[in-house]
Amino acid sequence: xxxxxxxxxxxxxxxxxxxxxxxxxxxxxxxxxxxxxxxxxxxxxxxxxxxxxxxxxxxxxxxxxxxxxxxxxxxxxxxxxxxxxxxxxxxxxxxxxxxxxxxxxxxxxxxxxxxxxxxxxxxxxxxxxxxxxxxxxxxxxxxxxxxxxxxxxxxxxxxxxxxxxxxxxxxxxxxxxxxxxxxxxxxxxxxxxxxxxxxxxxxxxxxxxxxxxxxxxxxxxxxxxxxxxxxxxxxxxxxxxxxxxxxxxxxxxxxxxxxxxxxxxxxxxxxxxxxxxxxxxxxxxxxxxxxxxxxxxxxxxxxxxxxxxxxxxxxxxxxxxxxxxxxxxxxxxxxxxxxxxxxxxxxxxxxx
Numbered sequence: 001x002x003x004x005x006x007x008x009x010x011x012x013x014x015x016x017x018x019x020x021x022x023x024x025x026x027x028x029x030x031x032x033x034x035x036x037x038x039x040x041x042x043x044x045x046x047x048x049x050x051x052x053x054x055x056x057x058x059x060x061x062x063x064x065x066x067x068x069x070x071x072x073x074x075x076x077x078x079x080x081x082x083x084x085x086x087x088x089x090x091x092x093x094x095x096x097x098x099x100x101x102x103x104x105x106x107x108x109x110x111x112x113x114x115x116x117x118x119x120x121x122x123x124x125x126x127x128x129x130x131x132x133x134x135x136x137x138x139x140x141x142x143x144x145x146x147x148x149x150x151x152x153x154x155x156x157x158x159x160x161x162x163x164x165x166x167x168x169x170x171x172x173x174x175x176x177x178x179x180x181x182x183x184x185x186x187x188x189x190x191x192x193x194x195x196x197x198x199x200x201x202x203x204x205x206x207x208x209x210x211x212x213x214x215x216x217x218x219x220x221x222x223x224x225x226x227x228x229x230x231x232x233x234x235x236x237x238x239x240x241x242x243x244x245x246x247x248x249x250x251x252x253x254x255x256x257x258x259x260x261x262x263x264x265x266x267x268x269x270x271x272x273x274x275x276x277x278x279x280x281x282x283x284x285x286x287x288x289x290x291x292x293x294x295x296x297x298x299x300x301x302x303x304x305x306x307x308x309x310x311x312x313x314x315x316x317x318x319x320x321x322x323x324x325x326x327x328x329x330x331x332x333x334x335x336x337x338x339x340x341x342x343x344x345x346x347x348x349x350x351x352x
Contacts (some may be wrong), residue, residue: 002064002351004041005082006032006090009058009074012142014048016055024201024219026347028092031122031149034067039350041067047185065350067120072108075117088349090120094243097127097136120349122246123311127134132162149246150342152222156333158259160230164324165174165191167236170199170257171249175267176239178297179289181211182304183238186313187320188213193318196236199225211297230256234322237262238316239280241289247271257332259270261319268341276329279315288312 015029015035018046025033036054037044044058051057066078066085071094078087089112095101103247119134119142121127127146134140163219167187169180177198184196199217210216217225229235235253243266244250248269262268264278272278292303307313321327336343 002061004039004350005061005063005085006036006041006043006069007058007066007068007074007078007081008043008069009034009046009077010069010071011047011221012131014045016052016056017021018052020222023221024199024225025222026201027149027152027246028069030152030222031092034150034152034339035086035201035343035346038083038339047349061176067350072105073111074109074325075108079111079115087115087117087296088120089117091126091130092122094126094129094245095133097133099133102136103199105133106139109137109139111143112139116142118145120347121146122149122256123267123270125270126245147345147349148342149251150339151251151333153339155252155255156229157228160227160257162233162328162341163231163243164233165193166195166197166228167320168197168199168232169227169236170201170220170229171237172242173241174246175242176237177291178300179285180236180238180306181214181297182292182300183187183313184214184236184317185211185304186302186308189319190317191320191324197228197232199228211301226256229258230254231292232258233320234258234277235260235262236316238279239263240265240285242266244268246269251334251337254331255337257325257331259329259331261316270331271334273334274329274331276327280321284312291330 017033019025038238040055042054044056046058048057060081063082063085066082067090068074068092072089075087086214091100104214108296121130124146135141188194195213197215198218235258237249240263245267247267253260260272260277263281286305292300
């Protein structure tokens with residue numbers, strides 16, 4: 001059995017398996033814990049001061065494989081701590097040629113080549129961007145693969161009654177929440193019984209004031225947030241600001257039996273795989289957001305009303321009306337993201 005270490009030098013908070021029950025958990029954290037726990041791997045964190053089971057402060061250790069999370073600049077530290085280990089870089093963020101993360105990757109080119117670091121992406125969509133970035137950085141030939149984020153096997157439809165008046169948003173606020181609130185205002189004016197429940201995975205502060213029909217829950221443990229998802233008409237996530245490299249929100253929603261209303265942006269189409277749940281990103285959306293994006297939420301309300309009168313949000317209203325009228329898509333857990341399947345692919349990669 002290979003000895004595997006996951007090295008996290010960027011997480012804002014230390015975490016371990018207990019975190020699932022105690023607080024909101026980031027998508028990357030959740031993926032790391034599920035995979036590491038199944039592999040019996042160690043997880044080392046830069047901000048951890050004490051050990052709990054296999055979750056440790058960063059320290060030297062005999063290891064066969066070290067998976068560095070997200071940050072290419074930490075590969076040098078990994079090489080110093082684990083000189084005999086095969087290094088891997090698990091990329092969770094958008095990386096494009098010339099971008100800040102792309103430049104960081106290029107700055108580690110010598111080590112990447114010398115150690116023949118393998119790069120792990122969370123979707124084929126992300127892998128295409130990473131492949132382009134490697135060519136831009138002169139790093140063609142490095143091992144590159146996709147390993148989807150794995151879902152908790154407990155995420156299954158459970159027969160919860162669906163409230164056709166409730167939508168849910170449970171992503172990071174910077175992934176389109178301001179626009180979602182503007183669009184929801186138009187939805188509520190057309191369908192006055194609609195409500196929007198807003199959760200937060202905890203890594204971006206909520207800075208939103210309450211709006212009619214909007215319930216701001218703040219950061220929530222996953223089980224509590226998933227209960228809201230189960231009884232919602234859909235996960236409402238009209239994001240076209242920050243592309244999802246995977247889209248854990250979409251995969252989890254489907255596993256819980258709840259469809260998604262989002263945009264064909266980033267990896268959304270790869271994960272959602274249903275055109276009824278994907279809207280195109282119109283140029284008008286981008287123009288509107290460019291005009292009001294810097295405004296505080298309360299100052300967006302008047303422009304949002306004017307935009308609604310011009311029909312900017314009609315596609316969301318029409319789709320929600322259809323789904324309330326009986327055309328709501330039926331969804332189920334996707335076998336591509338099953339924990340057993342993804343762990344098996346990790347074992348193949350790491351010999352674990």
